[in-house]
Amino acid sequence: MSTLSTPVLWAATLTLLMGLFYFYTAFRVGILRGRHHIKAPATSGHPQFDRAYRVQLNTLEQLAIILPFLWVSALYPITPQWLAPLIGFVWIAGRVIYLRDYMSDPEKRVLGAGICGLTSIAMFVVALCGVLRAWVATRG
Amino acid sequence: MSTLSTPVLWAATLTLLMGLFYFYTAFRVGILRGRHHIKAPATSGHPQFDRAYRVQLNTLEQLAIILPFLWVSALYPITPQWLAPLIGFVWIAGRVIYLRDYMSDPEKRVLGAGICGLTSIAMFVVALCGVLRAWVATRG
Amino acid sequence: MSTLSTPVLWAATLTLLMGLFYFYTAFRVGILRGRHHIKAPATSGHPQFDRAYRVQLNTLEQLAIILPFLWVSALYPITPQWLAPLIGFVWIAGRVIYLRDYMSDPEKRVLGAGICGLTSIAMFVVALCGVLRAWVATRG
Numbered sequence: 001m002s003t004l005s006t007p008v009l010w011a012a013t014l015t016l017l018m019g020l021f022y023f024y025t026a027f028r029v030g031i032l033r034g035r036h037h038i039k040a041p042a043t044s045g046h047p048q049f050d051r052a053y054r055v056q057l058n059t060l061e062q063l064a065i066i067l068p069f070l071w072v073s074a075l076y077p078i079t080p081q082w083l084a085p086l087i088g089f090v091w092i093a094g095r096v097i098y099l100r101d102y103m104s105d106p107e108k109r110v111l112g113a114g115i116c117g118l119t120s121i122a123m124f125v126v127a128l129c130g131v132l133r134a135w136v137a138t139r140g
Numbered sequence: 141m142s143t144l145s146t147p148v149l150w151a152a153t154l155t156l157l158m159g160l161f162y163f164y165t166a167f168r169v170g171i172l173r174g175r176h177h178i179k180a181p182a183t184s185g186h187p188q189f190d191r192a193y194r195v196q197l198n199t200l201e202q203l204a205i206i207l208p209f210l211w212v213s214a215l216y217p218i219t220p221q222w223l224a225p226l227i228g229f230v231w232i233a234g235r236v237i238y239l240r241d242y243m244s245d246p247e248k249r250v251l252g253a254g255i256c257g258l259t260s261i262a263m264f265v266v267a268l269c270g271v272l273r274a275w276v277a278t279r280g
Numbered sequence: 281m282s283t284l285s286t287p288v289l290w291a292a293t294l295t296l297l298m299g300l301f302y303f304y305t306a307f308r309v310g311i312l313r314g315r316h317h318i319k320a321p322a323t324s325g326h327p328q329f330d331r332a333y334r335v336q337l338n339t340l341e342q343l344a345i346i347l348p349f350l351w352v353s354a355l356y357p358i359t360p361q362w363l364a365p366l367i368g369f370v371w372i373a374g375r376v377i378y379l380r381d382y383m384s385d386p387e388k389r390v391l392g393a394g395i396c397g398l399t400s401i402a403m404f405v406v407a408l409c410g411v412l413r414a415w416v417a418t419r420g
Contacts, residue, residue, distance in 0.1 A: 004355060006418070012352045012411050016404065019348050023400065026341055030393075040386035041324075041334035044181075054181035060344050061166055064200050067348060068159050068207060072152045075144060106180035113170075120163065124156065131152050138146070184321075194321035201306060204340050208299050208347060212292045215284060246320035253310075260303065264296065271292050278286070 010085040011074035015067065017092055022063055025056040025099065048103070055102050059095060062116050066091050069123040076130030084126050091119040150225040151214035155207065157232055162203055165196040165239065188243070195242050199235060202256050206231050209263040216270030224266050231259040290365040291354035295347065297372055302343055305336040305379065328383070335382050339375060342396050346371050349403040356410030364406050371399040 029052050032038075036046035044050045066088070073084040098112025169192050172178075176186035184190045206228070213224040238252025309332050312318075316326035324330045346368070353364040378392025 004414070008355065009411070009414055009418070012355060012407075013415075015348045015352055016408055016411060019345055019404065023345050023404070026345070027397075040382070040389060041330045043334070050181045054183070056341070060341055061196070061200055063344055064203055065159055065163050065166070068155045072155055075148065075152060102180070109180060117167075124159065124163070127152075128156055131149070131156060134144070134149055135153075138149070190321045194323070201336070201340055204343055205299055205303050205306070208295045212295055215288065215292060242320070249320060257307075264299065264303070267292075268296055271289065271296060274284070274289055275293075278289070 005074075005077065007074040007077040007081055007084065010081075010088075011070050014070060014085060014088040014092070018063060018067065018088070018095075021092060021095055022056075022059050025052070025059050028052050029056050051103055051106060054106070055099050058098070058113075062095070062120065065120045066116075066123055069120065069127045073123060073127035073130055076127065076134045078126060078130045078133065084123065087119050087122050087126065091116060091123070094119060145214075145217065147214040147217040147221055147224065150221075150228075151210050154210060154225060154228040154232070158203060158207065158228070158235075161232060161235055162196075162199050165192070165199050168192050169196050191243055191246060194246070195239050198238070198253075202235070202260065205260045206256075206263055209260065209267045213263060213267035213270055216267065216274045218266060218270045218273065224263065227259050227262050227266065231256060231263070234259060285354075285357065287354040287357040287361055287364065290361075290368075291350050294350060294365060294368040294372070298343060298347065298368070298375075301372060301375055302336075302339050305332070305339050308332050309336050331383055331386060334386070335379050338378070338393075342375070342400065345400045346396075346403055349400065349407045353403060353407035353410055356407065356414050358406060358410045358413065364403065367399050367402050367406065371396060371403070374399060 029049070032046070032049045032052050033040070036049050038045040038049055043053055070084065070088055077084065094112050094115030096112075098109055098116060101108040101112055169189070172186070172189045172192050173180070176189050178185040178189055183193055210224065210228055217224065234252050234255025236252075238249055238256060241248040241252055309329070312326070312329045312332050313320070316329050318325040318329055323333055350364065350368055357364065374392050374395025376392075378389055378396060381388040381392055
């Protein structure tokens with residue numbers, strides 16, 4: 001697909017990685033639901049399940065922020081072009097930390113949640129710069 | 141990015157605004173969680189927190205409807221091209237009303253929820269028209 | 281829009297269908313909330329409502345997996361090009377089965393959930409092949 005730009009290819013790659021991670025958090029919830037005999041439609045009943053379910057749902061909540069920003073920044077890339085993908089990778093690393101810490105103790109989730117929030121803000125700023133430049137260019 | 145059309149630029153702009161609003165609803169939940177000492181993984185415990193959390197989750201639920209429709213309508217735009225962006229702006233206004241009314245009294249959420257639902261249907265129709273026209277064009 | 285490829289048009293079409301189905305699951309929750317007098321911000325209170333709400337939320341959780349994979353596979357299509365759209369249609373069929381079975385008895389949700397999970401994995405593999413091929417092409 002030589003017609004698609006490198007920023008789009010990076011966004012696609014990160015989307016697959018983020019989707020894979022999220023799929024894993026959802027899969028874990030299903031496994032723990034069976035292990036702890038938590039019958040649907042209940043979404044709580046055992047501390048380990050409750051934590052895993054919150055990790056999944058929080059990841060979903062955060063995906064709805066980072067994914068749209070990532071794609072906007074890929075469609076309207078700014079220099080340096082590695083910045084948006086880098087932020088995406090740090091976001092994923094933050095989610096892995098969040099998952100690990102939350103499962104051991106929900107009070108420890110601050111680091112992972114913080115990385116996630118800051119990278120989302122950073123991705124927003126990058127995407128906003130690209131969009132603003134594009135609006136300026138429409139007047140040129 | 142002169143290669144991208146104006147409808148796509150509008151979709152990108154609206155995506156940033158919608159994402160920003162949603163980020164705000166999620167941020168508020170975190171703040172209220174701290175203020176009312178609601179320990180994770182609990183997602184209820186104080187009326188104000190419960191409302192804020194429902195506003196966030198409902199916004200997420202509705203984003204999953206409007207965002208895909210917005211982008212499909214941007215990729216397959218119909219005339220007049222300002223229609224889809226306008227619907228997007230009304231959707232955001234509806235969410236702001238929803239947030240304000242829900243926090244004061246959940247029973248008052250009908251207006252904001254109604255605007256949101258109707259604009260989602262409108263965006264669906266606009267996107268559908270664009271896609272149907274594209275299918276017809278593939279046969280031409 | 282003759283400039284957009286057929287895989288993108290299929291992705292757009294499937295997005296509208298998936299969005300419409302999800303909209304329906306969300307709409308049902310609103311109806312059942314009224315019928316069973318479940319006041320917001322509560323999200324449980326009657327078995328039928330609880331099931332409908334879980335169906336909606338699970339559909340949202342699964343949409344966050346299939347939609348990104350669908351679009352990546354549309355941007356980086358592989359041969360045969362009907363494969364990704366076909367997987368998308370099977371996913372929708374799986375969700376309809378999931379809705380029907382879950383409402384009759386949550387324990388019966390396994391078939392629909394299984395179809396959904398397997399099609400998500402299949403869509404991931406298809407998207408991954410397209411992205412890997414694109415990365416290889418950037419070195420050519």
